[in-house]
Structure formats: C-alpha cells, structure tokens
Amino acid sequence: EQQLKPLAELLLIVNVVLFAVVLGIGGWAVNKAIDDGFIIGRGFTSPTNFSPIYFPFGNAATGFFVTFSLIAGVVGIASAFSGADHVRYWDADSLPAANSAASISFGLTLLAMGFAWKEIGLYSRNRRLETLEGLIIVLAATQLLYIAAIHGAATRRR
Numbered sequence: 346e347q348q349l350k351p352l353a354e355l356l357l358i359v360n361v362v363l364f365a366v367v368l369g370i371g372g373w374a375v376n377k378a379i380d381d382g383f384i385i386g387r388g389f390t391s392p393t394n395f396s397p398i399y400f401p402f403g404n405a406a407t408g409f410f411v412t413f414s415l416i417a418g419v420v421g422i423a424s425a426f427s428g429a430d431h432v433r434y435w436d437a438d439s440l441p442a443a444n445s446a447a448s449i450s451f452g453l454t455l456l457a458m459g460f461a462w463k464e465i466g467l468y469s470r471n472r473r474l475e476t477l478e479g480l481i482i483v484l485a486a487t488q489l490l491y492i493a494a495i496h497g498a499a500t501r502r503r
Contacts, residue, residue, distance in 0.1 A: 349497030350435050356491040357428045363484050364421035370477045371415040374400065378408075403474050404467040410460035410474075414481055417453040421484070424450040431495055443495050451488045458485045 378400045398408030424446035431443035461478040464470060470478075 347435075347497075349494045350432065353428075353491065353494040353497065354432050356487055356494055357425060357432060360421060360484065360487055360491055361425045363480055363487070364418045364425075367414055367477060367480050367484065368418040368422070370473055370480070371411050371418060373473065374407075374411045374477070375415065377402065378411075403470045404464060406460050406464040406467055407470065407474065410457065410464045411477070413453065413457040413460055414477060417450065417457045417481070417484075420446075420453050421450040421488070428491070428495065435497075440495065444492065447488065447492050447495065451485070451492060454481060454485045454488055457481045 381401045382399050396408065398412055400407040400411065403410075424443075427439075427442040427446045431439040433439075458481050461481045464474065465478060
C-alpha cells in the first residue's frame with residue numbers, strides 16, 4: 346500500500362510534464378494552422394472542402410489529432426490537482442476524486458491516441474507532429490499505470 350505512493354508521485358509528475366509539452370506542441374500547431382490556414386475575407390464564401398479544423402501541414406487526421414490532444418492535455422493538467430491531493434493524503438477518502446479525474450483524462454488521451462495512430466498510418470507529417478504522437482502514446486501508458494498506482498490507498502481511511 347505505502348510502496349505505491351512514490352510510484353504514484355513519480356507518475357503524477359511525469360504525466361504533468363508530458364501533458365504540458367503536449368499543450369505546448371499542440372498550441373504551436375493550432376497557431377500555425379490559424380496563421381497559415383484558409384483566409385476568407387469579406388464577401389467571399391468558404392471553399393467547398395473548408396473545415397474549421399483544417400491544418401495546412403500534416404494529413405487528414407491532423408486537425409482531429411491536435412484538437413483532441415489539446416483537450417486531453419488540459420484535462421490531464423486539471424486532473425493532476427486532485428491527483429496531488431490524493432498523493433498528499435493517500436487514503437480511501439481522496440481516491441474517488443483522483444480516480445475519476447484520472448480516468449476521464451485517460452479516456453481523452455486514448456481518443457487522441459486513436460487519432461495519432463490514424464495520422465501515423467496516413468504518413469506526411471512533420472517532426473513536431475511525430476513528437477506529439479509519441480508523447481500521446483506514452484501518456485496513454487503512463488496514465489494507465491498512474492491509475493493503477495493510486496489505488497494503493499484504497500483500503501485505508503483517515
């Protein structure tokens with residue numbers, strides 16, 4: 346039970362750092378898409394193939410991948426707050442909040458990972474997107490390990 350606490354702390358820190366990097370790379374991708382994407386001025390209509398998540402780099406899955414990576418990153422960072430509280434108290438009373446937040450974050454990370462695999466299968470992407478794909482795949486694994494590790498305090502009450 347207490348042996349899992351250092352592992353949970355380490356995984357929590359690793360996940361927060363990785364989610365922060367995901368947000369940085371995802372933010373770059375959105376900024377680049379806004380700066381270099383479709384420019385539609387007054388009096389012009391949208392092209393027939395216009396998509397609000399169009400990215401002028403990558404492939405057809407890039408917009409979905411980046412969007413869900415950003416959502417997973419924000420929720421992952423937010424879940425770290427209840428995770429930090431649980432690691433501090435390390436008992437059954439703080440587990441439900443940490444577990445539910447981590448599980449939601451894990452689900453969103455799995456969704457982003459699905460788009461990462463699709464993007465990998467379609468090729469034609471740059472190094473930053475490849476890095477983002479790798480981070481999301483690693484985060485899916487570390488988030489699952491973190492969820493398993495925080496259950497070490499499930500038997501003890503304050």
